[in-house]
Amino acid sequence: MSRWTKFLIAVLLGAAAGLFYGWVVNPVEYVDIAPSSLRVDYKTDYVLMVAEAYQADHNLGMAVRRLARLGNSAPTDIVANALSYALQHDYASQELSLLQSLGENLLTWDPNQEVPFP
Amino acid sequence: MKQERRGSWYLLTGVILGLVMGLVYSWVISPVRYVNAPPYALRQDYQDEYRALIAAAYLYKHDLARAQQRLANLKDDESAQAITMKAQQALAEGYPDDEVRALGILALALTQGLTPKVGDITSTAVSTPVPAFGDQTATPLFIEPSVSPTVTPTTEAAPLILNQTPQPSIASGPSSAVNSTPTQGAAFTLQERRLVCNPQQPEPLIQVQINDAEGQPVSGIEFLVRWEGGEDQFYTGLKPELGMGYGDFRMIPGGVYSITPVNGGQVIEGLKAAECTSEAGNVYWGSWLLSFEQP
Numbered sequence: 001m002s003r004w005t006k007f008l009i010a011v012l013l014g015a016a017a018g019l020f021y022g023w024v025v026n027p028v029e030y031v032d033i034a035p036s037s038l039r040v041d042y043k044t045d046y047v048l049m050v051a052e053a054y055q056a057d058h059n060l061g062m063a064v065r066r067l068a069r070l071g072n073s074a075p076t077d078i079v080a081n082a083l084s085y086a087l088q089h090d091y092a093s094q095e096l097s098l099l100q101s102l103g104e105n106l107l108t109w110d111p112n113q114e115v116p117f118p
Numbered sequence: 119m120k121q122e123r124r125g126s127w128y129l130l131t132g133v134i135l136g137l138v139m140g141l142v143y144s145w146v147i148s149p150v151r152y153v154n155a156p157p158y159a160l161r162q163d164y165q166d167e168y169r170a171l172i173a174a175a176y177l178y179k180h181d182l183a184r185a186q187q188r189l190a191n192l193k194d195d196e197s198a199q200a201i202t203m204k205a206q207q208a209l210a211e212g213y214p215d216d217e218v219r220a221l222g223i224l225a226l227a228l229t230q231g232l233t234p235k236v237g238d239i240t241s242t243a244v245s246t247p248v249p250a251f252g253d254q255t256a257t258p259l260f261i262e263p264s265v266s267p268t269v270t271p272t273t274e275a276a277p278l279i280l281n282q283t284p285q286p287s288i289a290s291g292p293s294s295a296v297n298s299t300p301t302q303g304a305a306f307t308l309q310e311r312r313l314v315c316n317p318q319q320p321e322p323l324i325q326v327q328i329n330d331a332e333g334q335p336v337s338g339i340e341f342l343v344r345w346e347g348g349e350d351q352f353y354t355g356l357k358p359e360l361g362m363g364y365g366d367f368r369m370i371p372g373g374v375y376s377i378t379p380v381n382g383g384q385v386i387e388g389l390k391a392a393e394c395t396s397e398a399g400n401v402y403w404g405s406w407l408l409s410f411e412q413p
Contacts (some may be wrong), residue, residue, distance in 0.1 A: 034160070035168070037154060042157055
């Protein structure tokens with residue numbers, strides 16, 4: 001076996017060890033994550049909470065600001081995704097109605113009148 | 119011999135080089151991504167927002183079990199205490215009235231187990247039928263361009279109604295329009311005003327203890343504190359460990375304060391920080407304890 005082959009094998013072994021250490025033994029830990037990284041069911045519940053809060057306070061701007069925490073997508077898309085998930089997972093009809101209502105009302109939201117982030 | 123020594127060194131160099139490459143790739147280029155994180159992994163400020171959202175959602179139909187279930191996702195040791203602390207923080211830091219109110223109501227519900235009359239809360243005001251499960255499409259109905267957003271919720275935010283009487287509504291927040299729920303029964307009157315000397319609590323406080331006509335502590339009562347050039351408010355019940363009818367306000371030595379229950383009651387004037395002396399001769403600040411009661 002040539003010296004270069006041995007060298008490459010050594011590099012590969014080192015890389016494998018590095019990957020194993022970096023991915024398994026001591027991976028990067030995200031303990032301070034943002035809501036956008038929530039699991040899809042938690043995200044859906046988050047959107048549902050926004051919808052419930054909206055039914056209580058009728059503050060569309062606040063609902064948009066809360067939804068903005070879930071990422072850069074349009075608020076209607078975020079609610080649409082939540083509604084799709086809720087439909088697929090047999091959420092209660094009242095909860096589906098809440099999401100539906102929020103989505104409909106978001107269509108009336110004028111971003112020029114609201115500042116998405118405080 | 120010389121060749122073999124060189125061989126072992128370059129092998130070690132190769133391993134180290136590979137290790138560095140592996141670490142760079144796994145930590146920088148393609149680190150582990152947490153895309154399916156639970157709420158308890160949220161950053162602290164996002165957790166606070168999450169709690170506030172739970173409280174805001176709780177106002178929809180006052181489903182305490184659901185709120186508790188959601189709070190459990192944050193894995194707080196004491197959910198009620200966490201919400202209470204958040205409510206106090208929100209009040210102290212001038213958060214929006216609605217947020218303070220929601221947190222206060224949820225905090226009280228968690229600590230007292232208060233259950234509103236759910237039947238008084240109109241259910242969801244959605245007139246658009248939900249798409250039938252059999253008609254599911256990838257795109258939900260509301261984002262279809264042809265749908266006119268004509269649905270407007272018709273219900274008002276349902277105030278929390280307590281079963282106890284004459285306990286007042288706890289739906290109180292600073293200057294909030296929803297505070298209009300009048301206090302039932304007569305106005306609160308001062309029963310006792312005394313200086314409390316407690317070396318363990320050396321801050322000059324105005325402490326209030328408020329009871330209803332039956333002698334039961336009343337939470338959620340807003341007090342207005344005025345002094346020359348300013349005013350502030352505080353609420354009873356946000357320190358449940360000291361009693362649900364307890365509330366306090368920290369005075370600045372030298373200031374003269376007046377205090378009154380916002381929803382009606384006697385105005386107490388001329389309150390100022392007073393000194394106490396311990397047995398050892400140490401001087402510290404005492405607190406004024408004001409006991410109010412409904413006649």
